Amino acid sequence: MANDKEADWMKDISSETICTYYYWVFVITSIVSAIILVWQLSEISRKPKLATPILMTLPTLILGVVNTLFIYIICSRALLK
Numbered sequence: 001m002a003n004d005k006e007a008d009w010m011k012d013i014s015s016e017t018i019c020t021y022y023y024w025v026f027v028i029t030s031i032v033s034a035i036i037l038v039w040q041l042s043e044i045s046r047k048p049k050l051a052t053p054i055l056m057t058l059p060t061l062i063l064g065v066v067n068t069l070f071i072y073i074i075c076s077r078a079l080l081k
Contacts, residue, residue, distance in 0.1 A: 019075040033061040033064060
């Protein structure tokens with residue numbers, strides 16, 4: 001069975017720091033996804049044949065943003081209450 005003790009160096013990290021980290025991961029993921037989406041739309045306007053393959057990445061972008069938001073929400077609910 002795994003050791004249930006928290007490492008000493010981890011005790012110095014506050015819950016706010018951890019949740020802030022996940023918040024910024026969410027923000028960066030959202031910004032990068034928005035940039036990719038705008039780039040994809042510009043590519044579609046130049047080459048309409050690419051619409052289907054390019055838009056197939058849309059669910060992946062949405063899932064990535066929702067996943068990082070979910071991790072932040074779990075963190076804030078579990079650690080900050």
